[in-house]
Amino acid sequence: MKVRIDADLCQGQGRCFSIAPNIFGFDDLGNGVVLGDGDLADETIESARLAQSNCPEHAIFIEE
């Protein structure tokens, strides 16, 4: 499983990096970024999904 943020949709709402700081970080404008290569370990999938379901802009995608 891989997680990514669509940079065109992200508006810097700041929810992802608050909920899952081990998966998401932020750039100097406050937009969300995926830390590392976005590969999700089994134990991080749940928090990635939680971040996804809290993003008001629907900017987070989790793919096989």
Add this chain to the structure above:
Amino acid sequence: MTDKPLVKDFATDWDHTDPQWVTDPYPIWEDLRKRCPVAHTERYGGGWFPATHAGVSAVAKDTEHFTSRTVVVGNGRPTDEDLPAPIGLVPPISSDPPFHAIARRLVLPAFAPAPVNALEPQIRALCARLLEKIGDSDEVNGGAQYAQFIPTAVIRQMLGFPEADEDLFREFVHIALEGVDHPQEERIEEFAPIEEYFTKQIEEHQENPRDDLTTYLLNAEIGGQKLPLEHVFGTMLLTLIAGIDTTWSAITSSLWHLSTHAEDLARLVNEPDLMPVAIEEFLRFYAPVTMARLVKEDMEFLGCPMKKDDWILLGFPAANRDPAVFPDADKFIIDRAENRHVAFGLGIHRCAGSNLARLELRIAIEEFIKRYPRFELADPAAVTWAAGQVRGARNLPFRILK
């Protein structure tokens, strides 16, 4: 306030300054969602109010058909010629693409998580000082003695203005946000002291540059050119107006909730780890800010015949109560795990200060309940709510319980 007829039907004659809306807008919105998801009014020269999340989202994300030239509904509206479009008077909130992105890029670094999080110790110290001053009193006013001072001090410091001027700021905010009904000539007169004060501050910062937002804006460049002073002035004004009333309102509404829901107060006191999710639920349930747009050209949108220069009242608080998006939308669920609320807006105009607002709200609540783990509303009838596009409790008398 001018005397206006009371609203009888919000579907055809909405008015966000009507006493019924000001006191308790939620049943009005619920009713509209059921029978007329986009309400109309002839007031303010004509306007629309989408009451659903889908409607609010559609307008917020559509910068082609709607302009942000002005975001506060009033009787007058600037025409295309009145404002240096697409900059607007208070960039970037008043700017449209493509200029918007440039103006926004300029301010975002100052409000990004890293610099904002660094303010935590000083905000905590500020809250502690305010609580220290209140002391062991049996009665505390959560608004007048506490909440209102927090964002005022934070923004004042950020802009680099003198501490002694904080009372003046609250007056400026009041003028800007609550005088929307006044005639245009009166508005210009009311704004004169604000203009004078800011001009003085800009001059003072030009002579004595220092590490603050005002100096940062004076030094900022677009395409190798310093910003026009009107741009600097506008962004300073925006910071002051958008940064104070809003956060202050979020804090008072949250405290009001805790004073009237002892079980939620007890849970937060006993389970401090709940705070981050609780803060998001406070923001969803009591979102303080409603924005506005103007229709660019005659068109049909959301099934409504919209005319050029019609207002759209952009009710993020109403969107946050839409059951189509939030299960049990009208229930405050302190540990709501999935919460895609839009308290800070949607799309390119997402509140630039959202990281700061969240931080202030969290610390204000944490410190208050640490100092007063049990309190209740002393006199529910005495609570007053701000009118206009920012909703929050103003007078908030608490009884401290032992």
